[in-house]
Amino acid sequence: MIARIILLGCLLSASPLLFASEASDPYECNKRKPCLKHGAEVFHYRCSLCHGNDGLGEGILPLALGNYPNTNLLEPRFGKSLRRIEDVIRKGGKMKKVNDEMPPWEDELNRREIKSVALFNEFLHRDFEAAVAMLKDLAKGIEPSKRIGRAIYLGRCALCHGKSGRGNGKMVRIIKNPPPFNLTLSRVDDHYLYNIIYKGGEAMGRSPKMPPWGKDLNEQEIESLILYLKTLRK
């Protein structure tokens, strides 16, 4: 009897620990707490334009522009610890010595998104292959939707085409003749949209400043974009 009580006591006192370690498992996604999986999502949608699909710096933007600061996250100059990574993400170019091209994310992303993407960034340093596998898994098996299209649009297209598609993104200061297309006036069909997104402007006899996305986005993601682009039309 006494032994059973002791055993029970042990179980009871051990269980809060068990729960605590479960709740803080960074892989598990809990709606309120920061976690790796959510960080991978934020990274995929918001960071790969400049840092590349796998964080190695070969983003579409640096490739399209050339002469761009080094965006390889595996060769960090500032973000060497989790806390520093989080600082750079929050403040970006507002920090001393950090290039202006790195946006400050504190007004754009919420606390959980910032903490999660910082965790993911640190995971990239620690276990690159597992981190890349996680990113690949994300994009698999999604159903095309306007919601996903919008997330991709905001992360990869808005910098040139503008948040509401009017061709007035931040990059218009360097992309001219022609400027990024005003997508509210676009009337081309789905087939054409698919091709210009997949192959880029140059392959379609248009400006090479419209990048090809076929290597960065999968079929379902491009279909999601097409659904979303049509909602921008006037």
Ligand code: HEC
């Ligand atoms: C518009 C392009 C752009 C986007 C989008 C962007 N970054 Fe950056 N980021 C940069 C540039 C450029 C640098 C290099 C700054 C420098 O070298 O001074 C940088 C630097 C960083 C660094 C510091 C790396 C180091 O050398 O220590 C971190 C961390 C970082 N970015 C994380 C992120 C995260 C996370 C996201 C998404 C939420 C993101 N970035 C989105 C352009 C971008």
Ligand code: HEC
């Ligand atoms: C670096 C700047 C840049 C980025 C990023 C960019 N575009 Fe473009 N895009 C352009 C430019 C410039 C044109 C105009 C090409 C021309 O008229 O020759 C264009 C044209 C287009 C067109 C042609 C519209 C029409 O009706 O003819 C579509 C569609 C388009 N972009 C979609 C996208 C999507 C979707 C994304 C994100 C996945 C994207 N673009 C990202 C610069 C960009």
